[in-house]
Amino acid sequence: MADAKAPEALPLPPFSVLIAGAALAVAPHTLWVPFWVNVVATALLCWRGTLSLRAGKLPARWLLFLLTLISSVGVYLSYRTIMGRDPGVILLVLLLFLKLLETRARRDIFVVAFLSYFVALADFFYSQSIPTAGLMLLTVFVVTSALVGFSAPQRPLVDDLKTAGRMLAQAGPVMLLLFFLFPRVQGPLWGVPQDAYTASTGLSETMSPGSISGLSASDAIAFRVKFEGTPPSRAQLYWRGPVMSDFDGLTWRVGLPQLRRNIGVEPGGPQADYEVTLEPHNRNWMFALEMPTRIPSTARLTTDYLVISLTPIRSRMRYQMSSTPQFKASGGANPQDLAMALRLPRGFNPRSQALAREWRESLPDDSAIIRRAIEFYRGSRFEYTLEPPLLGRNSVDEFLFDTKQGFCEHFASSFVFLMRAAGVPARVVTGYQGGDTNPVDGYMVIRQADAHAWAEVWLAGNGWTRVDPTAAAVPVRVEFGITAAAPKGAELPLLMRTNFGWLKSLRNNWEALTNQWNQWVLGYNPDRQREMLSWLGVQPDWETMTMMLFWSVAGTLLLIALWLLRGIRREDAVQRAWLRFCDKLARAGLARASAEGPFDYAGRVARQLPLRSDTVRAIAALYVDQRYGPAADGDSIGRLQRLVREFRP
C-alpha cells in the first residue's frame, strides 16, 4: 500500500469540513436512537474535535477496539440483538465516529467519507420527506467539499466549496437520467429484517372502544384520491376498510378473508373513476369508495367487498378504481357469512338484548326494525365526543342507556349488537369517511382523523346495506366532518381546527408539494416508470431503457466535457494546423530542426521550395500571429487551416 509511509498530518480545514459532513449525516438519526447513543456520539465527536484543535495524539488501537466492543454490547443490551435495521444503523453511526478517531492517513479520509454516505442513506429508512432530501444534499455537498479539500490542501476553503458545488450541479442531470431511466426492479431482493416496517398509524384488524378515537388526533395522511370528474358528495364518501363480524363482547375482529370471483355489485347510479395513492400501512387492505365495481388487476376482492393486495403494502402505492356510490350488493352472501353476522356472545348486555327482542316482537320485518333503531339513535340525545367515559363489561348497555357519550365505534358497535339481538344479520365496517379536497392541486386528502366505523345489515332483496348510526345520531359528523361534530375544545389535530385560515392555506400548498414529491419521486416505481415510457411512446422494456440511458448519459457527459474544456479548443486549432504543416514538410524531407523558430524554418523551406515560398511564409506569419499575438481571431485561424489543408510541398 502506498500509505504505508509515515503518516503525514492531515490538513485541518478540509478535516473540519469532513467532521461537519459526518455530523450532518448523523444529525437526523439523533431523533430516534436511544439516549445513550447520542451521549456517546457527542462525546466521541468532541474528543476528536479537541484532538484536532490541539494537535493531540490519537487514541491507541486497543482503546478504539475496546470502545467498539463496548458500543456493540450497548446496542445488544438496548435491542437484545445486533442484527436488524435499527441496531445496524446505530452500529454504523458509532463506527463512523470511532473511525474519525483513528483518521490518520489519506485512506482513512475515504473510509469516513464513504461511511457518511452510508449513514445518510440509512436516514431514508425513517423519513423520505422533502426536508430529509435537502439535508441529504447538504451532507453530500459538505463531504464532497472535504474530499476536494484533501486533494488540493493549499486551496482556500471557498474554492473547495465552489468546486464541489459545480461538480454536484453537473452530476445532477446524470442523476436525473439514471433516476428516471435506470430499469427499476421491485424490491425486496431478499427477506428484509423483521423490524424494517414498524407499525404505522392506521386501522387495524380489531376494533374496541377507543381504537378509532385514538386516530382522531392524528394529522397523518392515510391516502389521497384524484377523481376523474366531480367527486361524489361528502355524505357518500365512505372509504371501505376491514369488515368485522366476530364479536366477543368487547372487541370486534375481522374474519378469515375469502376471495370472491365476481364483483357482485349492481350499480344504482353513476360510476366514479378515481386514482388512489395509498400511504404504506403494512397491511393488505386497499381502500375503495363503497362499493367498488372495478379493481386493479393485481388486487383481489374478498367476500366482504374489501379490496386487498396480495402482499402487505410497504411502500406508497397507486391504483385506479371505479366505484358506484349507489349500489345493490346482493351478490353472494353465503350462509356461513349470514350465520356469522348473527352470532352474539352469551351473557352480555341484557338491557340491549331485551330492547331488541321487544322490537322483533312488535315490528313486522327487518327493515321496520332498522328504521326503528335509527329513530332510537336520532331521538336519544347521544353526545359525540372524542373522550368517551370508560365502559365496563356490558359496554353496549352502558353506552346506550347510561353514559350516552361515544365515538363512532360506540355507535356502530351498539347498532350491530342491537341488530343481531333482533335477528337481523349485521356487521361492523371500518374505514374512512369524508376527505378534504386540496384546492391547490385538486387531490382529495383522507387523514387518519377521518377514520370511521359504520354498520352494514343484510336485507333480503337489497343485499348488504350501509347504515351509519353516527350519521343518525350526529348528522354533522358525516356532512361536515369530524371538526364540526366534535364539541368545542376537543383535542383535534391542530391543522384541522377551523380558526387558522392562513395556516390552512399554507398547509394546502405544502401538502400539494408533498403530493407531487410523493407521486414523482417517492412513488416512482417500476409501474410508474413503464407508464411514463409508454406515455413518451417508448417500448418500456429494459433493453430500450438501457439503450436510452446509455445514450442520454453519454450525450450529457459530452456536453459537460465540452463545457469544461471550452476555451482550449481554439488555441489548439492553431497549434494543430502548424503541426500538420510541419508534418507535411517532414514527409517531403524538410523536417523542422528542434531549435528552429517558425520564421527561420519558413525561410529555409521557402529557399528549398521557391514555388511555394509565398504560401509557406504566409502560413508561418499567420501561425506566429495567432499563437504569440495578443488575441486569436476566428477568421485568421480559418485561413491558416485552409492554407495548411491545401498546401502541397
Next chain:
Amino acid sequence: MNLDRVLQYSQAYNFYRWVFGRHAPEPGVVFLSQRRVYILPTRHGLIFGVAVVLMLIGSINYNLSLGYVLTFLLAGLGIVSILHTFRNLAHLYVSAGRVEPVFAGDTAQFQLVFENKSGFDRHSLDLACGEAAANCTVPACAHRAVNLSVKTEKRGWLQLGRVTVATRFPLGLMRAWSYVQPDMRALVYPRPDTAPLPPPHSEADSGDEISIGAGTDDFVGLRPYQDSDSPHHIAWKASARSDLLLTKLFTGRAASELWFDWEHLPANLHTEARLSRLARWVLLAEERGLHYGLKLPGVTVPLGEGLPHRERCLKELALHHG
C-alpha cells in the same frame, strides 16, 4: 512507409509504442494532448464504485426512492469526476528548464516548466521520476517551474528519465497521468577528494622557468586591475581610495601557474580516483585565484582562471573517457 503513417494515428499503435517502445527524449515544448493523458480509477475510486453498487442494492431491497436519488447522485459525481480529473491534466505544456551541474553524490535539480494556457487552475500535479517526486499547482494562464531533485551517483551526463505527471484532483477517485520525457541532462562532475594542493615542486610539475615571479604567498604591492585577474585578488579597500581598480600582487615560491597533469599522478591511482583528485585541485586552485591548466590523455585545457575556466576543466573531467 505509408502503413506506418496510418498505424501511427491508431491508438493500438500508440499503446504498443508506449509499452514496448524505447522512449526517446522529446525536444522542445511537450503538449499534453488528450491522447497522451491516461485515466483510471484509484483504489479509493474502486471502493467508491463498490459502495455505490451496495447502496443501489440497498435502495432496491428496501424500496428507498431517495436512496436511488442518493446513489445516482454519487454515481453521477463519480462519472463527472473523470472529466474533472482529466481536464486538470490535459492540455498543459511542459518544457525543459535549467539544470545546474553538480558533483557526483549531490542531487541534481531538474527544472521543468509547466505552462497553463487555459482559463482554469491546475491543482496538485504530482511529478515523479524514479525516486524523485514533486508537487505543484499551475494557476490559469501562468507558468510554474518545478524542480525534480534527482540523486546523482556517477560523473558524466545524467539524462532525466521518463517523468510521470499525475493528478487526482478533485475527488481522489480518479488518477489521470501522462508520461513526459524532456530532453534534459545534467552534467555531473567527479566528486572531489580531500587532497591538498600539490606543492609546486612535487609531481605537479609547475615548470622551472617560473620559479620566481608572481605567486600567491607573500604580498608585495598593487598594480592596476587587468581583465584576467582573479576577483579574489582585487584590493577593494585600496581601490576605494584610488580612481583605479587595483589588484594585489604576491610573490612566492609556489608559482602562480599550475599544471594539473593526469600523467604525474601516482601510478597506483585508478581512473576515478585520479579524476576526483584533479577535480579537487581545480576547485582549490580557483579558490586561491591561481592560474591553472589541465592535462588529460588526449585533452589539454590551457592555463586560465575564473569560473568559466573552472567549469571547462570540470566538464573535461566529468566527460573523460578511458
